[in-house]
Amino acid sequence: xxxxxxxxxxxxxxxxxxxxxxxxxxxxxxxxxxxxxxxxxxxxxxxxxxxxxxxxxxxxxxxxxxxxxxxxxxxxxxxxxxxxxxxxxxxxxxxxxxxxxxxxxxxxxxxxxxxxxxxxxxxxxxxxxxxxxxxxxxxxxxxxxxxxxxxxxxxxxxxxxxxxxxx
Amino acid sequence: xxxxxxxxxxxxxxxxxxxxxxxxxxxxxxxxxxxxxxxxxxxxxxxxxxxxxxxxxxxxxxxxxxxxxxxxxxxxxxxxxxxxxxxxxxxxxxxxxxxxxxxxxxxxxxxxxxxxxxxxxxxxxxxxxxxxxxxxxxxxxxxxxxxxxxxxxxxxxxxxxxxxxxxxxxxxxxxxxxxxxxxxxxxxxxxxxxxxxxxxxxxxxxxxxxxxxxxxxxxxxxxxxxxxxxxxxxxxxxxxxxxxxxxxxxxxxxxxxxxxxxxxxxxxxxxxxxxxxxxxxxxxxxxxxxxxxxxxxxxxxxxxxxxxxxxxxxxxxxxxxxxxxxxxxxxxxxxxxxxxxxxxxxxxxxxxxxxxxxxxxxxxxxxxxxxxxxxxxxxxxxxxxxxxxxxxxxxxxxxxxxxxxxxxxxxxxxxxxxxxxxxxxxxxxxxxxxxxxxxxxxxxxxxxxxxxxxxxxxxxxxxxxxxxxxxxxxxxxxxxxxxxxxxxxxxxxxxxxxxxxxxxxxxxxxxxxxxxxxxxxxxxxxxxxxxxxxxxxxxxxxxxxxxxxxxxxxxxxxxxxxxxxxxxxxxxxxxxxxxxxxxxxxxxxxxxxxxxxxxxxxxxxxxxxxxxxxxxxxxxxxxxxxxxxxxxxxxx
Numbered sequence: 086x087x088x089x090x091x092x093x094x095x096x097x098x099x100x101x102x103x104x105x106x107x108x109x110x111x112x113x114x115x116x117x118x119x120x121x122x123x124x125x126x127x128x129x130x131x132x133x134x135x136x137x138x139x140x141x142x143x144x145x146x147x148x149x150x151x152x153x154x155x156x157x158x159x160x161x162x163x164x165x166x167x168x169x170x171x172x173x174x175x176x177x178x179x180x181x182x183x184x185x186x187x188x189x190x191x192x193x194x195x196x197x198x199x200x201x202x203x204x205x206x207x208x209x210x211x212x213x214x215x216x217x218x219x220x221x222x223x224x225x226x227x228x229x230x231x232x233x234x235x236x237x238x239x240x241x242x243x244x245x246x247x248x249x250x251x252x
Numbered sequence: 253x254x255x256x257x258x259x260x261x262x263x264x265x266x267x268x269x270x271x272x273x274x275x276x277x278x279x280x281x282x283x284x285x286x287x288x289x290x291x292x293x294x295x296x297x298x299x300x301x302x303x304x305x306x307x308x309x310x311x312x313x314x315x316x317x318x319x320x321x322x323x324x325x326x327x328x329x330x331x332x333x334x335x336x337x338x339x340x341x342x343x344x345x346x347x348x349x350x351x352x353x354x355x356x357x358x359x360x361x362x363x364x365x366x367x368x369x370x371x372x373x374x375x376x377x378x379x380x381x382x383x384x385x386x387x388x389x390x391x392x393x394x395x396x397x398x399x400x401x402x403x404x405x406x407x408x409x410x411x412x413x414x415x416x417x418x419x420x421x422x423x424x425x426x427x428x429x430x431x432x433x434x435x436x437x438x439x440x441x442x443x444x445x446x447x448x449x450x451x452x453x454x455x456x457x458x459x460x461x462x463x464x465x466x467x468x469x470x471x472x473x474x475x476x477x478x479x480x481x482x483x484x485x486x487x488x489x490x491x492x493x494x495x496x497x498x499x500x501x502x503x504x505x506x507x508x509x510x511x512x513x514x515x516x517x518x519x520x521x522x523x524x525x526x527x528x529x530x531x532x533x534x535x536x537x538x539x540x541x542x543x544x545x546x547x548x549x550x551x552x553x554x555x556x557x558x559x560x561x562x563x564x565x566x567x568x569x570x571x572x573x574x575x576x577x578x579x580x581x582x583x584x585x586x587x588x589x590x591x592x593x594x595x596x597x598x599x600x601x602x603x604x605x606x607x608x609x610x611x612x613x614x615x616x617x618x619x620x621x622x623x624x625x626x627x628x629x630x631x632x633x634x635x636x637x638x639x640x641x642x643x644x645x646x647x648x649x650x651x652x653x654x655x656x657x658x659x660x661x662x663x664x665x666x667x668x669x670x671x672x673x674x675x676x677x678x679x680x681x682x683x684x685x686x687x688x689x690x691x692x693x694x695x696x697x698x699x700x701x702x703x704x705x706x707x708x709x710x711x712x713x714x715x716x717x718x719x720x721x722x723x724x725x726x727x728x729x730x731x732x733x734x735x736x737x738x739x740x741x742x743x744x745x746x747x748x749x750x751x752x753x754x755x756x757x758x759x760x761x762x763x764x765x766x767x768x769x770x771x772x773x774x775x776x777x778x779x780x781x782x783x784x785x786x787x788x789x790x791x792x793x794x795x796x797x798x799x800x801x802x803x804x805x806x807x808x809x810x811x812x813x814x815x816x817x818x819x820x821x822x823x824x825x826x827x828x829x830x831x832x833x834x835x836x837x838x839x840x841x842x843x844x845x846x847x848x849x850x851x852x853x854x855x856x857x858x859x860x861x862x863x864x865x866x867x868x869x870x871x872x873x874x875x876x877x878x879x880x881x882x883x884x885x886x887x888x
Contacts, residue, residue: 115763120748120755123862132764166702168760169687169717169746224760231763234786237818240779244682245761248699249691 112137112202112225114209116150119219128215130154135188135209137225139202144192146178148209151185155215160188163210164201168224168245178209205245261289261309261316293317348435354451358440358490362425364470366515370585377423377835380467380512381728382794385649386582388730390836393797394843395882400800400812400821403880406844407446411875412437415480417850418464418726420833421877422475428837428846429475429489430877433465434458436479438487444839446879450492456481463507463523464853466726466833467580471513471541478508484520486544496544501525503532510580514590514622516541521577526598530555530570536577536592536618538625548625552577552594552613560612564597567607574598575614579644579726583622584656584672590622591647591658591672593633600640600720601750603710610635615643617660617668619675629675633662634699638708639688639749640720643668646728648738652775659774661740664688665723667772668697681777683770684723684742685759688716713751717759721745721788721855728792728833730801732815736775739801739815741789742768745859756859766860769793769803771818781818787868788860791847792833802845804830806860807868810847810878827874829857846879 116133135148150157160180165172175198178190188211194202201207205226213220229243294300298317362368364378372378374391381388395403411417412434422429428443435457440449454477469476475489478500486495500508501522509523518539525534533553539546552575554560556568564572574597581592597611598604605611615634620627633643643662649672650657658672665684670677677697690702708714727741744759744766758764765784773780791804795815804810810830812822832848851857851872860868 115758115761117758117764120746120757121862122753122755123865125755126862126865166704167687168685169757170702170704170715226761229761232784234765234784235820237781237783239781239817242779242782243761244685246682247685247687248682248689250694251691252693252695 110139111228112139113228114148114223114225116148116209116211116221116223119210119216119222125216128154129220131184131221133188133211133221133223135223139194139199142194142199144190144194144202146188146190146192146209148188149186150182150188150211150221153184153213153215153220155213156183157186157211157213157220158217159212160190161210162190162192163208164198165206165208167247168205168208168226172206172208174210175207180211261293261313348453348457350453350455350457352450352452352492354439354448355491356440356449358425358427358449360425361427361473361490363472364424369471369513369515375838376425377421377837379422379469380420380510380580380833381582381646382835384514384583384585386646386728386731387648387733388728388792388794388833389732389796390794391797392836392838392843394838395796395800395836395845396798397800397814397821399882400798402882403812403822403824403845404883405824406879406881408876408878409441409446409448411848411850411877413851413873413875414458416464416853417848417875418466418832418853419848420466420468421835421846421848422468422470423835423837424470424489426839427489429468429470431465431468431477432875433463433480436477436481438468438475438477438485438492440475440489440492443837443844443879444842452487452492452494454479454483454485454494463509463578465508467510467512469511469513469518471516471518474541476511476518476541478511478520480507482506482508482522484508484511484539484544486541498539498544498546500537501532503527503529506532509576509578512580512583512590513541514583515585517547517622519581519590519592519622521580521592523576523578523595525576526573530568533572534574534576534594536581536620536625538622547623550618550620550625550627552616552618554612563610563612565607565609567605571605572597572611573605574600574611575616576644579646582647582649584649587656587673588621588623589619589628589672591649592618592620593642593644593647593660593662594618595642595644596634596637596640600638601708602636602638603708603750608636611637615662617643617647617658617670617675619672631670631675631677631697633660633666633668633697634664638701638705639714639716641688641716641718641722645724645726648729648731650731650738650774657774659738661724661729663718663720663722663724665718665742666692666699667738667740667777669774669777679777681772683740683772684718684744684768685761686717686723708750711751713748713755715746716749717746718743719745719747719754719756719855719859720749721747721859725856726792727789727856730793730795731774732795732801734797735816736773737771737780737795737815738774739793739795740770740772741791741793741803742770743788743856743859744768744784745863747859756863758863766863767805769813769818771815783813783818787864788856790829790831790853790856794834794836796836802834802836802847804834804847804849806857806864806870808849808870810834824880826878827876828871831857842881844879844881846877848875848877850875
């Protein structure tokens, strides 16, 4: 359970109100350039952020981006093996704007998709005219503290877990 | 043709692609590599066919080339010097000076003894990591968290631009020994004033120089220097005269990786031994320091019929390569064991080398007897490595009460803790995000790759976080014994690897911060603090008894920070990227901090060069050493 969920439940109990059936889960997304090299670096510009809120089985996505080198053409929620690994499209998202814009969506997730969300295997991908196979991407990661550049963060800090630890 | 004739065009193509250009392997378009291959084939007598050469072309080289260069490609003989050559203005550049070009004598030099090596004087930075245990920690405490903000430049010294520059200035008795691999020049400086005492230009000049000479070593009256042509020199530390020299390898591409002293033995690691020849494998060797006599070699590739030889499957010995010893080891005088890491097997991917086994002793921690080269134990940190993620870096020796441990961090960013008496796995922790290991057995330390990495087909790219630039790389950690903190410079980028030129991207969860400096309490493996920034750190870290640490970065910043908290206390800008190994030392009661700069250098610089193009500007010149101290009368 993340800090925001703890806060909601705690406030509900303090106020004598019955706790909500299931607290919202918050996920945050950094949208950054998909893989590039020297030849494509000048095209693969731009970045963005998004937030995804899971209430029950419904995931609501809201984000923005800017700095693309060509108009955005498509946005989708995709499924992968884990953060940083290409996957396959799951569902289209709503895209507005041009080289800067917004991405939104409301998706009902089934059981396996819920597991994928909680396993950090869902990501947002935005295509553009300059990069039709993918321009920006970012994984839905549980809400975590972000400190600004040049500010030390005292541990433990957030590293998306990936490897399964076995005995 | 002698070396490559028996191989296929695809093998040679892969070799060129994964090793060239030296500063950015795999960094050129596939068509460029194909053009280079086509030229090489033509220059060896191959006739143009009806279809273009592509990366997928895979035929035996001897089936199309005979090794005879066509007449049209044979160059005119070079003109003799002074004959109105083809240089600018018709003047042939004169040969650079060579030999002992500046003569002088270090006064009152104390021979370095085994006792000094075991317990270095506070004022000295006597070896690569300052002490045998690999701490990169100095007991000097004149520069403190309170006065470090007053640091000012005391002197600076240029080093030749060109090749990779990642040196460690070594300091003993107020003398700083510097080297530059561009010309294989060794210099002795007055460490307080910056005056040059002697200079020896050993040469060769402007060799491929693709490796960096990160290490030198001292013993007796000798300073040891590993030249880029794999010649190991022992110079008189007082005068720069050559006392002895020896060729560590006769294979032309081989380079000396790292050198270190262990008592009276000089240990030398060999790297880039990639000739795909049954006789050419990397090794760690022991030399008698006073004479240069070779005492032993430990080959880091297990060959057929030897212990561990079956871990390469049926691969013939001439196809077993890698396990480079490109980083200097550490030494425990009580156990009389030297601890070295090795690099990944080569070809760097299982597809390239055609074997799925563990490939001993690649990516392994080795415990060797420095007197005999006998392997006492080994622990393979990354069995059967396939993504160019080395586990070769410094082995740091840390005691927790009676428990003697050896710790290291590899490119995958895993921080390992082993029992250094037995090699038993104790613990491991991820220090950056990684997605290559799907599971880690916390009883044995055995790592298992993601399925799609194991199932990867030739030419197919797979996602690798971290990228081959490493979560951690040659930029060494520092261990602060008073706070039990291991300070680790980390890089946060990912790559699509194995399907042609690498493609880079930001590491998930980092918000584009390519650099991270983290502190872990080693007894508990507990994260204590972490500091992120856009530019990666490209020097090693040092810490001091004054509670101050130092580190430099890609964006020319040299920074002092509080070891306990990571808080920045002071920073300055340097002419170009800070690269190499900062040191601190004292002369005449005055503490100094020195940091090298260097523009070029492998994937830790190559990947941010691409990722930060247009955002971070770095001059391509400005190699040097910059020495800082407190103002006279200010806090000394």
